Amino acid sequence: MTLQRSVHDDTLAGLKALCSDARLSAKAQASCAALAGKLAAPVRIGLLGLPGAGKRAILAALGGLPPDLGTQPLPTLELNHGPTARTDAMLADGSRIETEGLPTPDLLAQDPVFLQITSPAPALSGRSLLLLVTDASASDLRAGLAWAAPRLDLALWCSRDWGDFERDLWQAAPDRMHNHALLVLTGDHPARPQDTEFDGQFQVSPATALGLAPLVAHLDRVIEDASLQDIHAAQMLLHRYGAPAPRIVLAEQTQPAEIIPHPATLPPEAARDLARVFHAVRDAANDLSATLESGCDEDTLFTAFEETFSTLSSRAASADSLQEHLPDLAALFDEAQDLALLLRIEGGTDQLADAAQLLLQVRQDVEQHMAA
Template identity: 30%
Template sequence: MTADPALPDTATLLRQLLASGRLPKGAGPRGEKILAQLLAPVRVSVFGTPNSGKSSLINLMADEVLLPDGLALPPLQIAYGDQPKTFATLADGSEHHEDGFDPFRLSELEPAFAEVALPIPALRHIRLLEVVADESLRDQRAAVKWAAPRSDIALWCTIGFEPHEQELWGMVPDTLKDNSFLVVTMADQLAADGILKTHVGNVTAIAGDEFQGVFPVALKQALATSGPSGTPDGDTRASSGGPTLVSNIMRYVDRGRQARDDAALMFLSRFDALPQPVDEAESARQPGQDSAADRQAQARPVRAEPARHVEICETAYDYLRRRAVGLSEALPELGAAPHSSVLGYCVDTIEHLTDLVLDPDSGDQDFEQLADHVSEASEMMLLLQLENQAGPAADAVTLLLQLKRDFEERIVA
């Protein structure tokens, strides 16, 4: 679902709907959440053990050398801002703010966490997070556990994806793994040793199914510059593997942004808040002159509601009732965090329901509208499944209950 470029942007329409007071009780918080997601940058987090090339990968993603090699820095979040600013949380819990960004000054402060705002074009749609931990496996586990819920896309820097890295990666939820890339760093050194192809093949055999791609990158080569201006050497950079990696990551970024826009458009559509493009032919119609739609409606023969539509509604209602009973019986066995299973159950239900109400030549506008509601609910369900959290799981169940009521009303009408 995409918006007409001549119409107001999705965020503006959603703000207008939220301010209108037209939303039913309970829909407002959902709309506010969709708006917040729509406006937020996609969160790209760089994971990996110490000295695996995380800072260099941050530099590559920012398209600018921000973090010097070998500098001890805290977990660091970098986002777009009109002016360079640094916000640091110190070890004692106090806050330190200053204009500009000096990584050496930041290192001297030894903060527990830092956020940096920079006016860099590459950061307009993404927010970078370098996940930092010391050598201990305990600290690395804590870092992964902390960072995973704060990430939309994960990049894992590695040389050989050793067993302890595999253990750490096992802590990452499947929803994040579905948007993850394994970056084999030091590819230039491996190539110089004549083992790059074999090494990447071995790593892919171990971890290929866990990531959306395995990318060998010569990070130093990718960041190579030439001349006093410090501009990247295009030929050197292209052969490093860096541009290929960044291109694939940005494709996932664009996909995530589109999914958020689609969710907002479906929310707007659900509450009839999408403006319709102006039909120039209709706007030029003289007063009293029938429109094309009017003439088509007059020419269309009046048809009695097919009996099969009542039968379809009864079948759909009975199916939803049985699925609701099945879900309530299964819940006690789903454990403390059942939302993933509930979402999957709801998606399976809506897919079967969509097949039930499919009637491309119904001629019954009321039934077609009901079928459209099922189709919209199916699209919304898939987006809720992407979030894979308790709130969206509850929303998915609510969607099915609303459809059940719609079919019940249709039967008794």
């Protein structure tokens, strides 16, 4: 989101300024530098699994690369965002070849053992991809997983037919890989019930990219949530040492440029979901009004606002019809949730007033959709 990216950049700039303050203790400077490094670093996503599981095609799709790159034999590689396309190849004898552009067939014909690739593809902004290539033996896979574990923040296990062999391999993988991991089924069989070893399960066709959009949307949400947590920690540090934290300013309400579909012109399922969201927003406003009148402390009130927007965002995200027919409304709830969290980070009476105004704006937007 544009707003979150702006707050992220401003917070990072504040951390860098604080790190250069000679008055900070060595411990405080180390904490500041560590947080700055975490905010500046991309989220590292690993593509793991047996040979033939479609990892290369998913790499090309997630990385915004030419589709034909996903059909060529590739070694283990790292793909990062950069201003220009560039490839650094390591050969089996330890020598290196550096070339402009993405890997070419001539370069791959020299059987490199590892590639470091940069690409200006927008899909790579804020993230990097690691493709782990092994043979099908358990020993090679275990060695590869051990090597990849400290290089990943989020793991995607790609599988054509998730079975006992792969399950045993995954259960024996380093613990840190299990913290954030998804199962990506790439075969022709329908998705099975959720496997408890993973945070989520997706069915994707590497050949057609069918099912890729929900996976990308989930990755975006996970990355946004992780970024917000880092921003929260960074702003707490800035506040502790008296450094100015980015001020959150609510954008003025503007009329949408496009015509909003009237509920009567929406498909029945979308109209029902819109009505449910309207009632949820109305009830939330009434509940929060009662909470405000009860004279609760600021922390309780901020918690109430944050939980309200989180619930509304979850409802909109789970309603596929709203995502399809009213994407601007679904995006509104996501942005409101981010704003509520950031307002809580700042704290104070003014921010409570902003949170109340934010809920009013959301209610007005939903009412506008209902009455359009």
